[in-house]
Amino acid sequence: MDAATQRLLEEKERRIRDAVALKTPDRVPIVPLGDAFTARQAGVKVSDFCTDPQIAYRTMIEVFSGLGELDGIQHANYNVHLLSTIWLSRLKIPGRDLGENDAWQVEEIELMTPEDYDAILDEGFGPWLERYFAERLPGTAEAFAAFVATLPDAFAAWREKGIVVFSPVLATVPYEYFCGGRSMQQFMLDMHRRPDKVQAAMDAALPFLKEQMRQVIRGLSLMGLWIGGWRTASEFLSPRLWERFVFPYYKELVDVAIEEGAIPVLHFDADWTRDLERLLELPKGKCVLSLDGKTDIFKAKEILGDHMCIMGDVPPRMLSLGTPAEVTAYCKRLINEVGPGGFILAQGCCIPPDAKYENVKAMIDSVQ
Amino acid sequence: MSTTDLARALGDLQEDEVVAGVGERIAAGDDPTAILADVQRGMEIVGKRFEDGEYYLSELLYAADIFKQVNEPLAEKLASRETEKLATMVLGTVKNDIHEFGKDIVATILRSNGVEVVDLGMDVDYEAFVAAVREHHPQFVGMSCLLTTVFDDMKNTIAALEDAGLRDGLQIYIGGGPVDESLVEYVGADLYCRTAQDAVVAIKRHLGVN
Numbered sequence: 001m002d003a004a005t006q007r008l009l010e011e012k013e014r015r016i017r018d019a020v021a022l023k024t025p026d027r028v029p030i031v032p033l034g035d036a037f038t039a040r041q042a043g044v045k046v047s048d049f050c051t052d053p054q055i056a057y058r059t060m061i062e063v064f065s066g067l068g069e070l071d072g073i074q075h076a077n078y079n080v081h082l083l084s085t086i087w088l089s090r091l092k093i094p095g096r097d098l099g100e101n102d103a104w105q106v107e108e109i110e111l112m113t114p115e116d117y118d119a120i121l122d123e124g125f126g127p128w129l130e131r132y133f134a135e136r137l138p139g140t141a142e143a144f145a146a147f148v149a150t151l152p153d154a155f156a157a158w159r160e161k162g163i164v165v166f167s168p169v170l171a172t173v174p175y176e177y178f179c180g181g182r183s184m185q186q187f188m189l190d191m192h193r194r195p196d197k198v199q200a201a202m203d204a205a206l207p208f209l210k211e212q213m214r215q216v217i218r219g220l221s222l223m224g225l226w227i228g229g230w231r232t233a234s235e236f237l238s239p240r241l242w243e244r245f246v247f248p249y250y251k252e253l254v255d256v257a258i259e260e261g262a263i264p265v266l267h268f269d270a271d272w273t274r275d276l277e278r279l280l281e282l283p284k285g286k287c288v289l290s291l292d293g294k295t296d297i298f299k300a301k302e303i304l305g306d307h308m309c310i311m312g313d314v315p316p317r318m319l320s321l322g323t324p325a326e327v328t329a330y331c332k333r334l335i336n337e338v339g340p341g342g343f344i345l346a347q348g349c350c351i352p353p354d355a356k357y358e359n360v361k362a363m364i365d366s367v368q
Numbered sequence: 369m370s371t372t373d374l375a376r377a378l379g380d381l382q383e384d385e386v387v388a389g390v391g392e393r394i395a396a397g398d399d400p401t402a403i404l405a406d407v408q409r410g411m412e413i414v415g416k417r418f419e420d421g422e423y424y425l426s427e428l429l430y431a432a433d434i435f436k437q438v439n440e441p442l443a444e445k446l447a448s449r450e451t452e453k454l455a456t457m458v459l460g461t462v463k464n465d466i467h468e469f470g471k472d473i474v475a476t477i478l479r480s481n482g483v484e485v486v487d488l489g490m491d492v493d494y495e496a497f498v499a500a501v502r503e504h505h506p507q508f509v510g511m512s513c514l515l516t517t518v519f520d521d522m523k524n525t526i527a528a529l530e531d532a533g534l535r536d537g538l539q540i541y542i543g544g545g546p547v548d549e550s551l552v553e554y555v556g557a558d559l560y561c562r563t564a565q566d567a568v569v570a571i572k573r574h575l576g577v578n
Binding site for chain 2: 102106184192238270315316317320
C-alpha cells in the first residue's frame with residue numbers, strides 16, 4: 001500500500017472513531033452496506049454473488065469504489081449461508097431453488113424443536129450447534145468456513161482502495177438463533193409456555209457466543225462488528241419478555257466487544273423506540289446504534305445523542321422508489337438534525353437489491 | 369366459569385383457566401355460541417391492551433393460540449349451525465416473495481377475531497388473487513411482502529383485480545417489513561396496516577362494527 005492510501009485510511013478511520021466518541025469530525029462519515037445491489041449493478045448473477053465469496057467481495061469493491069468517496073464499508077464480503085448461521089434456518093438460494101437473479105430468502109419453518117432446549121442443556125451449545133448444522137443444515141458449516149477464509153484478502157482489497165472495513169462480522173444474542181430455528185410464532189409461544197427452559201438454554205448459549213466473538217475480534221483484528229437485532233426489536237415483544245430474554249444478553253455481548261477493543265455496532269432493525277432509554281446503560285461513547293428507518297432516529301438522537309453514536313437511516317424504500325433529490329434532502333436533514341457530531345450516515349439496514357444507482361450515489365455524495 | 373370470568377381470563381392470558389373454563393361450560397351444556405362470544409370478548413380485551421401498548425405481538429400470538437385451542441371443541445359443536453362471521457379476507461404474500469411469517473400472523477389474529485381468512489400462501493400469482501376473489505367474494509384483500517423488489521408485483525396484482533372488474537367495493541390492505549403509508553398510493557391499495565391488530569380495527573371500522 002502506498003503512503004497516500006495509508007494516510008487516507010488513517011484520516012477516514014479517525015473520522016469514524018471521532019463520530020463514535022461523540023465528537024464532531026471534519027464532516028459526517030458515510031459507511032454504507034450493500035450486497036445484491038452490487039451484483040445487479042455489475043451485471044453479476046445473484047446466484048454467483050451469494051455463493052462465491054471471491055466473486056462477492058470483488059463485485060462489492062468494484063461497485064462501491066465507483067460510487068463516490070466512502071469512508072468505510074460495513075461488511076467486506078457476503079455469503080448467503082451466513083443467514084443460516086445466525087437464524088438456524090434453511091434458505092432459498094438463487095440458482096439452486098430460485099431463478100439465478102432472484103433475491104435469496106430465509107425459509108421460516110420449525111427446524112428446531114422444543115426438545116432442542118434440553119439437548120442444548122445436556123450437550124452444551126457448541127456441540128449441539130455443530131450437530132444441528134451437520135444434521136439439519138448440511139453444507140452450512142463448510143460454506144461458512146470457506147467464507148471466513150476469504151476475509152483477510154477481502155479486508156486488504158478494500159483497504160487498497162482507501163476504504164475502511166468497519167464492521168465486517170456479525171454476532172447476536174441467543175434469542176435470534178432460537179427464534180430463527182423455532183420460527184417466530186412458535187418461539188413466542190415458548191417464551192410464554194416454557195420460559196424457564198428457554199432462559200436456561202439461552203444462558204447455556206451465551207458463554208459460547210461471547211467466547212466465539214472474542215476469538216473472532218482477536219483473530220481478525222476488527223475495528224468494529226455488528227451485534228445484530230432483528231426479531232428482538234421492542235415492537236415485537238412486551239417489556240416483561242424483552243427485559244428477560246433480550247436486553248441482558250445484548251449487554252453482555254457489548255461488554256465483551258468493548259473489552260476486546262472493538263466497536264459494537266448495534267444493527268437494530270425494526271422499531272426499538274420504546275426501549276431507547278434502556279440503551280443509556282451501555283458504555284458511553286463506545287457503541288454505535290444503527291437504525292433501519294423503522295425506529296424514530298430523531299427521537300433516538302434526543303434520548304441518546306449525548307451517549308451513543310447514531311447511524312442510519314435512509315429507508316430502503318426511498319432508495320428503491322425515491323428520487324435523488326428526495327434522498328439528498330433526507331440525508332441533509334439527518335446530517336443537520338442527528339449529526340453533525342456523533343453521527344454516521346448510512347442506509348437503513350442494507351441497500352436493497354433494486355435501489356437506483358443515482359439514489360445510492362446521492363446518499364454517498366450528501367456528506368461532501 | 370361465568371361470562372366475565374372467561375373473558376377476563378383470556379384477557380389476562382391465563383391459558384389453563386381459559387381451557388378449563390371452556391371445558392366446564394361445554395360439559396355443563398352451555399350454548400356454544402354464547403361460550404364463543406365470551407371467548408371473543410376475551411380477544412377484544414387482548415386487542416384493546418395491544419392498542420394501549422400493554423400487550424405486544426408476543427401476547428397477541430399467545431392469545432390467538434389459546435383461542436385456537438378452545439375454539440376447536442366449540443367449532444365441532446357449532447359445525448351443524450350457520451355461524452356468524454364478521455367478514456372474509458383473501459390473503460397472501462405477493463408473487464416472488466416467500467416470506468409467510470407476517471402474513472401468517474395476520475391470518476391467526478383475524479381468525480381469532482371472527483374474520484374468515486382465505487389464505488393463498490406465499491409467492492401468489494396475480495391470477496390466483498383474481499380467482500380467489502371471484503370464488504369467495506371477500507370484502508377485503510390483504511397483501512404482504514418483505515422484499516422491496518416485489519412492490520411492483522403488489523401493484524400488478526391490484527391492476528389484475530382492476531382489469532378483471534373486481535376492484536370496486538373491495539378494500540385492499542397492505543403490510544410487511546418494508547411497506548409504509550407511502551406505498552398505498554404507489555400500488556393502488558386502500559390502506560397500510562402496520563400490525564395485524566391494525567387490520568382488525570380497520571375491518572371493524574369499515575363494517576361499522578364496534
